[in-house]
Amino acid sequence: MVITKTISLQSKGHCDIIDITPQIEQQLAETDISNGTVTLFVSGSTAGISTIEFESGLLSDFQDMWERNVPKDIPYNHDRRWGDGNGYSHVRASLLGASLVIPFNNKRLALGTWQQIVLVDFDNRPRSRQIMVQIVGE
Amino acid sequence: MVITKTISLQSKGHCDIIDITPQIEQQLAETDISNGTVTLFVSGSTAGISTIEFESGLLSDFQDMWERNVPKDIPYNHDRRWGDGNGYSHVRASLLGASLVIPFNNKRLALGTWQQIVLVDFDNRPRSRQIMVQIVGE
Amino acid sequence: MVITKTISLQSKGHCDIIDITPQIEQQLAETDISNGTVTLFVSGSTAGISTIEFESGLLSDFQDMWERNVPKDIPYNHDRRWGDGNGYSHVRASLLGASLVIPFNNKRLALGTWQQIVLVDFDNRPRSRQIMVQIVGE
Numbered sequence: 001m002v003i004t005k006t007i008s009l010q011s012k013g014h015c016d017i018i019d020i021t022p023q024i025e026q027q028l029a030e031t032d033i034s035n036g037t038v039t040l041f042v043s044g045s046t047a048g049i050s051t052i053e054f055e056s057g058l059l060s061d062f063q064d065m066w067e068r069n070v071p072k073d074i075p076y077n078h079d080r081r082w083g084d085g086n087g088y089s090h091v092r093a094s095l096l097g098a099s100l101v102i103p104f105n106n107k108r109l110a111l112g113t114w115q116q117i118v119l120v121d122f123d124n125r126p127r128s129r130q131i132m133v134q135i136v137g138e
Numbered sequence: 139m140v141i142t143k144t145i146s147l148q149s150k151g152h153c154d155i156i157d158i159t160p161q162i163e164q165q166l167a168e169t170d171i172s173n174g175t176v177t178l179f180v181s182g183s184t185a186g187i188s189t190i191e192f193e194s195g196l197l198s199d200f201q202d203m204w205e206r207n208v209p210k211d212i213p214y215n216h217d218r219r220w221g222d223g224n225g226y227s228h229v230r231a232s233l234l235g236a237s238l239v240i241p242f243n244n245k246r247l248a249l250g251t252w253q254q255i256v257l258v259d260f261d262n263r264p265r266s267r268q269i270m271v272q273i274v275g276e
Numbered sequence: 277m278v279i280t281k282t283i284s285l286q287s288k289g290h291c292d293i294i295d296i297t298p299q300i301e302q303q304l305a306e307t308d309i310s311n312g313t314v315t316l317f318v319s320g321s322t323a324g325i326s327t328i329e330f331e332s333g334l335l336s337d338f339q340d341m342w343e344r345n346v347p348k349d350i351p352y353n354h355d356r357r358w359g360d361g362n363g364y365s366h367v368r369a370s371l372l373g374a375s376l377v378i379p380f381n382n383k384r385l386a387l388g389t390w391q392q393i394v395l396v397d398f399d400n401r402p403r404s405r406q407i408m409v410q411i412v413g414e
Contacts (some may be wrong), residue, residue, distance in 0.1 A: 002173045002276050004243040008181050032372045035317050037410055039241045043250035045191040052370040053321040057353035058363065065367050069207055069345055074288050077195035091203045094190040098253070099239050103315045103410035105280040109374035112319035115374070134175055134241030134247035136274060136412060137278050138191065139412050142381040153314045177313050177379045181388035183329040207345055215333035232328040236391070237377050244403050270386035271358065272313055272379035274412060 001138060003031045005132040011047070013119035015063045019054045020131065025109065026104075029134055034107055036137015043130050046089040046123040048096030051128045052115040066092050066122070089122035093095045098121060104137075139276060141169045145269040149185070149259035153201045157192045158269065159254045160190040162249065165271055172245055174275015179237045181268050184227040184261040186234030204230050204260070228261035234258060238245075242275075277305045277414060279307045283407040287397035292340045295330045300378075303383065303409055308361065310319070310383055312413015317375045319406050322365040324372030324397040328393040342368050343400070365398035374397060380413075 005027045007020055026039060040049050052062060073075055075089025100117065103110050111117070144166045145158055161174060176188050192202060214225025238255065241248050248254070261266055281303045300314060314366060316325050317326050352363025354409055376393065387393070397403055 004241070020330055021387050035280055036410060037175075039315075041239070041241050041248040043248055045189060045250060045253040047168065050322060050370050053354075053376045055354065055357070057355075057357040058366050061352045061363050061367050062370055065346055065371070070203055076199045078191075078193065078199050079192070079195075081195040087199050088190055089349055090196050091199050093202055094188045095188055095203070095234065096371065097235065097238070097373065098189045100317050100373070101239050101377050103280070103317050103318070103408045105408065105410075110317040112321060115319065115321040118342075119160050132241045132243065134243075134248075136170075136175060142311055142379070168303055175313075175383075177377050179377070179379050179386040181386055183327060183388060183391040214313075214337045216329075216331065216337050217333075219331070219333040225337050228329055228334050230325045230339050233341070233372065235373065235376070236327045239377050252317055264399065268377045270381065272381075274313060 001033055001068055002076060003135040005133040006077060007133060011127050011129055013121050013125045013127055015066060016121045017059050018119045019116045020119055024117060024133060026105050031135055033135055033137040035089040036135060038104060039134040041121060041132045046086055046093050047119060047121045047129060048093045048099050049100040049119055050096055050116050052118055053114040056091045086124045089124055092122040139171055141273040143255045143271040145271060147267050149265050149267055151263045151265055152261050153204060154191045154259045155197050156257045157254045158257055162255060162271060166242060166273060167201040169273055171273055171275040173243050174273060176240045176242060177272040180257060184231050184265060185226055185232045185237055185257060186237040187233055187257055189253050190256055191252040226261045227262060230260040277309055279411040281409040283409060285405050287316055287403050287405055288400040289397050289401045291342060292397045293335050294371055295392045295393045299408060302409060304380060304383065308413055309411055309413040311381050312411060314378045314380060315410040317408045318395060322362055322369050323395060323405060324369045324374055324399045325376040325395055326372055328394055329390040329393050332367055362400045365400055368398040
């Protein structure tokens with residue numbers, strides 16, 4: 001059985017990290033599927049999906065890591081050609097990855113207690129985001 | 139229903155980035171599956187798969203990021219032992235990841251307009267590559 | 277068909293890299309599923325899953341990359357607030373990713389000869405780890 005859902009949300013951009021665990025748990029609860037996988041995929045090339053302990057100190061640590069390793073304030077060829085100023089956002093998103101797959105058993109996602117599912121929006125402006133949520137199982 | 143396909147391609151190595159979206163869209167079109175997931179996996183430990191806006195400025199930005207963060211010209215223990223000279227290629231591939239899962243609905247992949255699926259070949263020579271394409275759904 | 281299994285293991289922490297390929301191959305062999313995907317997910321926010329050529333030189337190169345890019349010995353806000361001293365472990369885990377999906381065909385995983393599936397435990401102490409192994413296919 002395959003169920004397709006969507007999460008729509010508004011981000012602030014600038015490495016905004018949004019906890020989407022509650023929406024996914026609710027969408028899973030609404031299905032008749034007990035065992036299987038939830039596949040998440042964010043449309044767009046300046047955002048990514050991962051898991052993190054959703055604690056404000058750690059969120060800022062994660063943002064600092066991106067600034068150190070894929071800095072905003074170095075020249076990007078993408079910006080020279082297109083003037084969007086978000087070359088760093090694209091590079092970060094391609095490294096983090098647009099998709100995440102989480103298995104579940106007896107309706108329970110395989111997440112740890114301190115492990116939340118997050119959208120990370122690397123763009124340099126607020127964005128409306130669509131995440132496809134595909135639930136496959138039985 | 140599970141359909142297994144393969145993409146075979148020739149890369150130039152040296153961080154060659156190849157857009158494989160058209161092949162995947164065609165393989166999906168050839169199946170009778172409307173809703174489900176496409177799982178991609180590249181065999182071999184010196185290549186990875188991700189998504190990116192396939193624009194030449196950005197491709198060079200992505201390559202520059204790899205050179206800054208996992209440089210070619212520092213010593214690698216892998217090279218000392220095996221003499222392949224591609225220690226950096228392995229490390230980059232393990233960080234990027236060998237697999238990607240993209241859900242689709244009514245035969246349409248969840249990709250954004252400026253978001254292409256790419257193979258990134260980090261090896262230090264041209265390579266023949268095999269990507270398994272597994273389509274699961276109904 | 278969906279089969280759910282678990283891998284339990286003990287890590288040493290400190291970027292311990294553990295080859296879990298044999299367990300996954302055995303779990304796959306025990307099922308009646310010939311074609312499909314294996315989804316792996318590690319519970320907890322200080323470990324990740326990827327593939328690598330499991331060779332000791334390369335394992336140390338991969339560990340060195342983490343130390344260069346997400347160093348242990350810089351200040352983390354997570355550590356200031358919680359005193360765990362493992363802020364770097366969390367950031368590394370969120371970047372690497374907690375899940376991996378590997379397709380298989382005729383019971384054979386899409387892995388290359390020199391490509392093993394590994395758990396990477398970034399925590400700063402030994403840990404018991406649970407990996408959910410979800411096999412979906414027919």
